Amino acid sequence: MQDLFPFEHYFDNKGEIKRNELDNNDGLWTRREIITRYLLVSAVLDQGPDLEGVRLLFKDVINALYSKEIRIFHKPLDFFKELGISIDEILEKHDGVKKIRADTWARENKSNPGKYNLFTDRTNQVLGYAIYRWGVVLCVPFLLEKDLQKNGRESSEPLVAYIEDWDSAEIMSQQIKDNKRYGLGKAIGDKAGHLFAKWYIHTFELVKKNDSSFGPLSYELPFDSNAGRVLFRTGFLLNWADLSDYKNWDVIQEGKGKSGKHYIRVTNIRGRKSDRFSDLKDFIDSYELICVEYLKVKKRRPSKVEIQQIPNILLLNTNYGIGDLDDGLMYIGTNYCFNHDEPRCFQCPVKNLCLGYTNRNELITNYRT
Incomplete structure (x- = not known):
């Protein structure tokens, strides 16, 4: 994550996240909020025939978009406003990842390098992949922000507050899929919901709640x-x-x-x-x-x-x-x-x-x- 352009200053020179600065604002949002947005998109994308390739694609696309001031975690609408650029970057970076990973993937899986494809259901239609896997998820913090504004409220952590408002991490992992207003539906599976909970609580230790309902045993194993x-x-x-x-x-x-x-x-x-x-x-x-x-x-x-x-x-x-x-x-x-x-x-x-x-x-x- 420290190799991602928007997060470089979130880490110290040892590669450790600066936890004492998680509540510092990065623009309108805290660093904790920005990382949480990143993790939610990452959890949805973290599937497919080659996870190493998926993660490389995600990193390369984010760096490319931010280098062009398309700051999708700070301003989710940027992804849609510059959809043409977003699509172009996904296509270009996918071709680059394929050149790097296809032979290794084929050898490890006893397959053909020509079959290497990281898009949804291994189709070649990038638009569906971009909207379904990226766009839908980016809409969640945007909608949360708009709903707060409609009610005359503000928050520098709308997604964090939404996540931790549930009774447990397990319930949260279900609600990010099934909630009537903010749920991602079929864009996210049970495994991805639990993976997000793991990253939020265990890997990045972003959780603010200090009780067992958001602790190490508060969510199910991501069954991938x-x-x-x-x-x-x-x-x-x-x-x-x-x-x-x-x-x-x-x-x-x-x-x-x-x-x-x-x-x-x-x-x-x-x-x-x-x-x-x-x-x-x-x-x-x-x-x-x-x-x-x-x-x-x-x-x-x-x-x-x-x-x-x-x-x-x-x-x-x-x-x-x-x-x-x-x-x-x-x-x-x-x-x-x-x-x-x-x-x-x-x-x-x-x-x-x-x-x-x-x-x-x-x-x-x-x-x-």
């Missing part, structure tokens, strides 16, 4: 393909349900993955419940605490456990949070547990804990995310 693949291959997910359950839930889609492998649609785990260990009082006590005090998604004791919330239970009373776990899963997934026939199992630091490596190799060879 990397995290899901590691949790499946290691056998973690099989602790809570059988393969047949995951097939019935359409989490495992037989024969629909690359080269006819079984496809794991990780996002379909959300909302699925396990009754294993439900007779263990301490386990359910911990789950009740997570749901009521941290996530704030239930008001009474649950009888079954939602699988995607189990990591929160297991991290309770430890020094780790969901952000730490996700960082670890991403590290394993992107450096060792590749989504093809030749992952680096022999070098993987968790290989001795991995069911796929130690006992059931078919969990690695027969499934893809």
